[in-house]
Amino acid sequence: MSKIAKIPVVIQDGVTVNLNGNEVNVSGTKGNMNFKIPSGIEVKMEEGKLLVTQKASGKEADALSGLVRATLANMVKGVSQGFEKKLELSGVGYRAQAGGNTLTLNLGFSHPVNIKNDQGVTFSVAENIITVMGIDKALVGDVASKIRAIRPPEPYKGKGIKYVGERIRRKAGKAAKAVGAK
Numbered sequence: 001m002s003k004i005a006k007i008p009v010v011i012q013d014g015v016t017v018n019l020n021g022n023e024v025n026v027s028g029t030k031g032n033m034n035f036k037i038p039s040g041i042e043v044k045m046e047e048g049k050l051l052v053t054q055k056a057s058g059k060e061a062d063a064l065s066g067l068v069r070a071t072l073a074n075m076v077k078g079v080s081q082g083f084e085k086k087l088e089l090s091g092v093g094y095r096a097q098a099g100g101n102t103l104t105l106n107l108g109f110s111h112p113v114n115i116k117n118d119q120g121v122t123f124s125v126a127e128n129i130i131t132v133m134g135i136d137k138a139l140v141g142d143v144a145s146k147i148r149a150i151r152p153p154e155p156y157k158g159k160g161i162k163y164v165g166e167r168i169r170r171k172a173g174k175a176a177k178a179v180g181a182k
Contacts, residue, residue, distance in 0.1 A: 001054055002066035009050040009073045012080045019045060024072065028079030031120065031135045035075060041068050050076075078135035085144035087130040091159035094151075096130050098123040103130065107151045107161070118143060129164065 011017055018025040022037045037043055040056040041064050052069040054061045077083075089096055095106045103123040105113040117123055121134040121143050130147065134140045144163070153160035155171040162168060 002062045002069075005052045005054070005062075005065035005069040007069065009052075009069060009076060011045075011048050011050065011076060015076055015080050017045060017050065017076070019043060024075075026072075026075045026079050028076075030079050030082050033075045033079060033135060035068075035071055037068060038064050041065055043068065043072070074137045078137060082133055082135055083137045083140045084131055084133040085140055086164040087132070087144060087147055087161050088164050089128040089130065089161055090153070091151075091157075094128070094159070094161075096125045096128075098125045098130075103147070105147075105150065113150055115143075115147060130161075 012028075015026065015028040018027075022039070024035045024037060024043060026033050026035075040054060040061050042053045042055055044051045044053070050072055052065050052072070054065045074083075089107075091108065093106065093108060097104045101117045103115040103117070103125075105115070107113060115123075118139060120136055121132060121139055124131045124133070132140055132144045132147070134143075148161045148163065151160045153162045153166075153168045155169060156173055158168050158170060
């Protein structure tokens with residue numbers, strides 16, 4: 001069994017967990033989530049904790065047990081606190097607007113880029129920071145990476161969309177290279 005699967009998932013206050021056969025339903029203040037447990041894995045609830053065990057042995061069962069435990073922990077955290085990813089716009093004239101269920105980006109293209117929010121994901125914009133929020137960690141990360149992929153940061157001037165705190169490896173331009181060549 002994986003090391004991660006051995007750690008019990010603590011159910012926080014305000015979160016209810018229902019086990020229905022091979023399906024887990026988690027509900028909290030932010031919303032509800034469902035997860036189907038793969039065969040070979042068993043989930044039990046004891047004393048306000050979820051315990052993941054595996055019925056079979058092998059590499060695949062070990063990997064699945066760790067995956068199930070991590071997914072359940074993310075579900076419990078998501079319905080109680082939620083997840084967010086922050087993206088930073090850097091570049092002259094780069095702007096973002098969140099209105100209704102769409103995010104409009106002006107990134108130097110001939111047209112604005114509109115992104116419809118997926119179910120369970122919301123956008124907010126403050127100055128040059130785009131915040132993607134939701135209860136599903138995988139969905140929040142996926143939407144944030146799709147936004148970043150529209151205009152990834154380039155290495156010469158650093159213009160583009162990057163995660164807050166992401167370090168961009170900068171390159172010297174032609175002029176700096178030419179000075180050292182002679």
